Amino acid sequence: MKKGLVIDREAQMIGVYLFEDGKTYRGIPRKKVLKKTKIYAGDYVLGEVVDQNSFAIEDLEERKNFLVRPPVANVDKVLVVMSIKMPEFDNFLLDNLLVVYEHLNADPVIVFNKIDLLDQREIKELEKWEKLYKDAGYDVLKVSVQKNTGFEELKKYLEGAICVLAGPSGVGKSSILSKLIGIQLETREVSEKTERGRHTTTGVRLFPFGKGSFIGDTPGFSSVDALYFMDKKEVRLYFREFLRYRCKFPDCTHTREPECRVKEAVSAGEISCERYRNYLRIIREDMSIAEEICQ
Ligand SMILES: Nc1nc2c(ncn2[C@@H]2O[C@H](COP(=O)(O)OP(=O)(O)O)[C@@H](O)[C@H]2O)c(=O)[nH]1
Ligand SMILES: [Mg+2]
Ligand SMILES: [Zn+2]
Known part of the structure; x- marks a missing residue:
């Protein structure tokens, strides 16, 4: 059987990315699979190509984790995006997010964006936090969508991983996603205020990028209380x-x-x-x- 990844899940649609040819097929789950479980974006599936456009899903691999909002399975990395200013850095929110994703068994990494905005004093502040979190045991990356810096390192770091974005509104999650996949996604933008974007309620899409990486088009939690989860x-x-x-x-x-x-x-x-x-x-x-x- 061939291995694929569910990258598009919406209503009755299941888009399966086949690793063998990098093409996307319409997934058709066999009855026995449907009986077993629901299928989500991020699910690794096994099956056969039936024609040019269709892939028969015969089996589903066990999930290593499952993030509920948005519903994505097998998340390897959560990019917890933060900025020092615009918006102001909030280490309490960051620590809550780190705890929650660790709990969900989805490795959180800290990505500071908007480093182009910082003056000397603010760069010192960024370096202080960077050291603090590295000492605590987290990976910390620094990028600027504006100046297009840090993306080679970020892409390399995310090779082969299924990723989603998290962090407060306005830090540049959507901008980072667009930069990584090289497509502007205005029409698929999700309203974080209402959480009623097409993809938060009915589905999720993972975009392939770089070397075997995938990233979700919906943001994770922007504010969170760890005690809600544990x-x-x-x-x-x-x-x-x-x-x-x-x-x-x-x-x-x-x-x-x-x-x-x-x-x-x-x-x-x-x-x-x-x-x-x-x-x-x-x-x-x-x-x-x-x-x-x-x-
Ligand atoms: N100066 C600067 N602005 C940025 C950067 N990245 C994103 N922005 C801007 O920040 C605003 C919020 O970005 P957006 O991607 O919508 O953030 P989201 O709410 O986290 O998805 C937009 O006006 C972006 O153009 C950056 O690296 N530097
Ligand atoms: Mg956004
Ligand atoms: Zn103790």
């Missing part, structure tokens, strides 16, 4: 830098427990106070816990 107790598992430490209690919440190695690391400056404070804020803890260890 229990308070789980949040500590999705702060990457916390996982380097072994506290006295294996289920340590890094708040009031004795011999907490995470708090010691914060105190020693190994973990940033910004990140630790946001952790407390996400789990609705008393912020004075941070005051004791952050100067």
Whole structure:
């Protein structure tokens, strides 16, 4: 059987990208497949070409993850797009997004856009955040759609990956997508305000680009509360830098427990106070816990 990827999913339409020839076919699911599960964009399918335009879907590979809004399966990378200004950088929103995507098993990477807008002082600020997040264990990339910088690196970084975009409104998600795929997508633009864009309600489209990469045309969450997705107790598992430490209690919440190695690391400056404070804020803890260890 041949392997394909569902890249267009809308109403009764299933567009299947065949890896063998890079062509898109109309997918026709066999009854046994339909019985098993619904088919979403990002699903890897197995089947046979029946004619020039059609691909019979015989089977579906197990999903490694599934993002609900927009519905996309098997997301390898979430580009969490941020800017230092226009709009102003919001590290609390960023930390919530990182926690949520980590929880969904979709590797988040931080992409700073609009670096063309920055003066000397703002570049210093960007570098501060870049270091902070790299130290925490995240990949950080910097681009400017305006100046067309950073896209070679970004494309290389995304080789072979299924990606979606996330981040607040106005940071340049749509612009980045257009730049990556080399097509202006005005008519397919999704209204983030109403979330009633054609593709948020009824379907999603993944665009092939670069070397075996795909990117979704709908944005991920622009604002998010991590506790909507998980229990308070789980949040500590999705702060990457916390996982380097072994506290006295294996289920340590890094708040009031004795011999907490995470708090010691914060105190020693190994973990940033910004990140630790946001952790407390996400789990609705008393912020004075941070005051004791952050100067
Ligand atoms: N100066 C500058 N403006 C940008 C850049 N990227 C996008 N923009 C502008 O920022 C605005 C919002 O971009 P858009 O792609 O719609 O953001 P989205 O809401 O995240 O999808 C538009 O006016 C873009 O032209 C950039 O790298 N530099
Ligand atoms: Mg947009
Ligand atoms: Zn601890």
